[in-house]
Amino acid sequence: MHSYASRVLIGKVLGSTEVEMDGVPAELGGPLPRRLVAALLAAEGRPVSEDALAEAVWGGEVPARPAASLQAYVSRLRRSFEQARGPGSALARAGDGYRLTVGDTDAAGFTADVRRGRALLDEERPGDALRAFDAALARWRGEAYADLPETPARTRLEELRAVAVEERLAARLATGDAPGAVGELEAAVRDEPYRERRWELLILALYRGGRQAEALAALRRVRARLADELGIDPGPALQELEGRLLAQDPGLLLPSRPAPAVRPLSHFFGRTEELAALAELSTTGRLVTLVGPGGAGKTRLAVEFAAPRDPWFARLADVAEPTLVPAAVAAALGVRGSTAEAIATALGDRPGLLLLDNCEHVVRAAAELTLVLLARCPGLRVLATSREPLGVDGERLLPVAPLPAGDAVALLTDRITAVRPGWRPDAAERAALDGLATALDGIPLALELAAARARVLGLAELLEMLHGRFPALGPVPRGALAPHETLEAAVAWSVDLLSAHDRAVLLRLWPFEGGFPLSAVDDDLDALSALVARSVVVADTTVTPARYRLLEILRAYCRGRDDDPAGSRARHAAWVRSFVERTAPELRGERSAHAIRLLNRELANIRAGIAHDLHAAPRAALRTAGLLEWFWFRGGLVTEGGRLLRAALDGAPDAPPADRARALSCLGTLCFMTGDEPAAEKALRDAIDVLGPSPDREGWTVRAQLHYYESLLRSATGRYEEAVAEGRHAMAVGRRIGEERLVAAGEMTLGWALAAGGDPRAGRRELTGAIRRATAIGQRWTTAMSELLLGRALLLSTGDEPADPAAALAALRRAVDHFTAEDDVGNVLACLFTGAQALIAAGRRGDGVTLAAAVRRNAARRGISPGAADPLGAAALADLLAGVDPATVPAVDEDAMIGLLGPPARQD
Template structure:
């Protein structure tokens, strides 16, 4: 069996004999695969590592040649093709000196926990002797794997020196500690060990001098004070605490009631604690699951320390257990069976069989199978035992109850952040602006407690606003987890990497393609960027169960999202970010291309809701195309005409279209026309009629002499949009001319939408309610839902004019038509058009019976119209003018009514207007 050495220049041994891999490039190829720790590595990533960003003209061909050469040296089946890359087989991860080193550190730490200081010194010494240089030294950048090993080596150096002090060898330890501090001057634990060693060696003045040195170093170089451990040690040295002279072994793992409550406050989890308490009174196996940094361990500790069991509870920390065969020994140690020889399972079962208490198995995600097997055995053999597990995924055991721990809600997240900042800056009281910054930072960090605590630590040097601004490089910004934390990982990045690295290669590759989605995504969207390996639904289900993707199944269709910190990790780790972003943009193009067809029909409301959900994704995809494919962006913006019009996103529509038109390169005339048509509609809605009609002549010129049916169809759209503009301008002669031209185009094309729209506009221009009704019937017969509802709006306005000119019988029909329009536009998710119908309905109310009530509703309509950036009366006719129907109101009563109206929500306003019945009989 081959042995792999990566703690220094790469070596591959076969029975103790070193294999010649043939030069630096094949060595980098093998080292890159070893650094992937069992996962397949794509061709592009291998080429990047081998040629350090400067691959040859045909890297795939060169790569195949090197793989063939390595197969001859290592064995034909050692490097296998996997998806779009290569993978070592069998997985060599457990056969590396890095794995041997990690296991040795675990043994040494266990020896320290049990007070075996001298044995721990030997174990750590042997572990450090495995190092021959920088890990994965052949690679320009070993990434997370190298960073993790280097950090663990620094920990091992400190653990070894702590063991020497604990064994009573302070004088010899001091010499090594001086060198260790010099090598890593910002690691406070080394300074603490050096100060303790000096003190125990009778060199108390030098211990105080070392304290002054580290305080000055941290202040001058980092602008911070020493951490709480060093500050406490300083007080003990100054007070000549006699306990400092004792060689104190590290306390053994907390068992029973000796598990202590953490020092920091516990915020925002009251409901979760209550739910967990209730579950554990009813279920014998509960698994607390959630994403990295969400606080599963902290919640478990808070619950556990509050119990008052006769036996236990027993807390088993599995984060440092790397092998399945160590799970049962770890449980044995936790329940007080240290030093057991042979198989410890029978002794564990015997010890727990007669108890009635709780066994906590913390951080199980990398050991799900052995932990599940153990849980089944213990629960079957120990009737009084209850098990609480924490994991990134369920154990999938029959009878298991799963409690999903979500990030903190907004208020609790801000409370936690403020609490932790106060710990860093005693006496700090946030201003209103700082509270706003705290809300923004909590939202950007998804309310994940670990991320919030790391952000709070940065407030020693940065303001909350500055931290939020710098989250583009969040992992470097947020830094390391403080000592004493319950978090099992040194940084937020390693915590996330831990979750991602536990995924199968297929699931991991799928996850890395999801980062471009803004605001979440559906299964259909995820399938659009899927690379075709395995099953998209299967991978997505796996990612949800492993707490790296969040699912919201209360909506239809279900939506999924990545926490922002996981998104940032995936973007930074994705081996092909440009291809991933292009796949997302291609999906957005497909989505927008369906808009013209679906938005005007019976499914218009559904598609509007869909696009509203996907608005952040639309913006991201269009922004990608504006940068790299402006012609495609122009096409998408034209496709979205009805979306912009219905939702009232007027200013955004204009800005994007102007950008796309300026950036497009020789675009087809139809694409330019459609984009200008969308812009015209948006500006018209906003009430800027002069600007809206400005490009009209240019657009007619574009389509001059058009014969292609699609071009002629769009000419018809322009013609009836021109008619709408004439309506708003009060130019009824031109309105009638344009409406007749639209009808003619629609009849030649056989397009019922254009014909019906032309007829309803002609009827409006002629004040002919019957002609508008006939247009409505035509639209209804062809299921053009938008045109049916628009006809109701125009019919209501025509009848309202007739009422104003003396036809009192028109009021009831006007009210019915406007009620239909309000309700139908709401169902179609068309707030801009609904706004126009609401305005006409309230005007009718003011004219027919209740001006004070109308004043209240006018204020509501105008407020929501201003919020959308549209004119509330943009669809109203201009033939009949009357005095202000509210002019006779008492000024104080009118102001009070208007203030009440401005407080109405959109939904409450529409609900009220849609059932108005204040028509005064005449």
């Protein structure tokens, strides 16, 4: 039975009049009832008298008895609305007229979107504002209130639509895409040549795009047009722009709004010339690199410039190995995978700004990645910070020097005021400020550190401590984040103020990449609190568990001063091993999704720990990589996981049998996912051989897993009798060692082997049992996989067991919901791949083709073969799609792909 309690009607007036429920239009009838509905919607829920409705419906030709006709229309409309909405009509009598109550209208949504876009533009979030205006304008299907004669509501909405067009173009211009905005602005001024706001934006876009002469020509065009056709001069805004244009005001190259709200909380000082130069360089080159000594403020300058342009921010300071640069950039972009190819494919021709921060220790890798992205992604611009140029053709360089004396003193004064409320420097303190700015070479980070110490020391004392106190710390290992020597001295002085215990804790934290949790300091909360309070460690309490990281320069200092760097790396690797040992088992339980999130958060540390152990402790590397078997393919890291597993297997031939077998099992699974069935079969066979006939308990657990992996593989290669036997073996071993989860997994593979082998009825029965068993013990992933296989089984038929596409779609949707909650991207794609076959079988060929093409595109970006585990379905789908050109199929996003399967499963 349906519940209508929360069902509401949606009115649409930005085009022909419509009323719909859940996307399904209600039947309104001919033009006269549509006018009636439009007039009621225009009243926005207020009563409308019969006379006013008659005027709206018939205009100047009102019939003799309009009330009777209105009542007839109202009666039919009520029935139509009740069919869509349920009992309780939205159209009711009110006084001497009628009232129509709807949950929302596209006009109200349009107005709200425009209001939101303007607010985002005021907050200097042009990227978000652009999306809001796009959403607003996408609601229009034609003329507002098209079924009514002239109405003030139409006039108001059309004016707001014109404003929205202009504000959208202003937002695009504010993102830094001046060249791309010119074409749209030229069309806009042709459509509305007397709207001066459009001319202002066009002239500014031309100027920022390096087309100064054309900007002046456009100014002359609008001036002449206004004079010749209207006999008036341009308004004040255009006149002011003309003056600034003729004066070549450098401020025209910068966004005209104030600094963005989303930025570091402290004030920014100086750099006016650098900001103007950066704006100019960014219009002539797609790669601009800020170069200068460590601590000179390159990152802060880049952030101040980029923030209004809504950039992607890739922090490379945490990347220890050049080979990991693509992975770090992919993480910043939200792209799954860790190759330049995956990033370029995901970006396509989308416009955007990528900020590559701190490239100096990975210059070659950053340069190679930048070359690929700029060549493949025409809408991309790159802003980099580094101690040396990237050396890429077309690169524009902007040197960033330390702050001049005046700005350095202003920064010091501001920061000291923040820690000394009400402080005003006297003459002696002003002299000390000048001395501090000189002694610290105007390096912003050194100034920040000095100001922080003003909480406990007078300025004269600070200056006295600086004299002769900052010798160079000497060279640090090649590839480290080597700082400027004066900045090094400032960091040394800051660290020397820590207690011996806290300093020791700090010095061993440098190997952690991308941050660390409390457990990284052996849960020493007191020491960590002291490091955070003294501003040498940054805390992020917006995530759970809280996360911490060293400032870039402090990490470099600790690496250089650590008297046992090999020991620190070994301790870091031991922490990674312990973390994986604790977390990886949760991948199979009720906290699976939580475990995936934790492992993703620590991925940089995991990579570094395994890289260390491959050389120093290969048996440990093998165990860690094998324990992460589910993480590699559920996290979309199939290629990387396979590479690490092969390296660990080669490096640890004498590892314990259970560890080698687990790693081989995992390698087989990853090979299977990439479509390499011979390699998968060999890896699984080698794993069984390694275990031998009498393994220990951990070995028996691995053996049970191998049996159900073998069952899935043999089903995929058409050896169904063998697959049935392997599924039964998995269940038997699971019962023998008391592991109910392995019994459920074996039952799952047995069910699929039976169904694919010619007995769909028996297979569906076993799969339904596996779903019940897995659900009862909280094995959500096994539940999801069983639902996926049940969906496939429901598409198979024999003489007495027909296929059931509708039930298959329902099972697949349940599986998708479970896999999504588990962050298992690979198997979501597997569900959608089977879903395409189900849609076609259900008679929805268009939806099936769209979904199949979308799945293939997404799977290719992740290095996955979606049909590897389902050759029957893959063959059937290939036959059904024969002759379809993928290029002609529209692209859809993930939500739309999932939506094609049907609504989410209801919870009883």
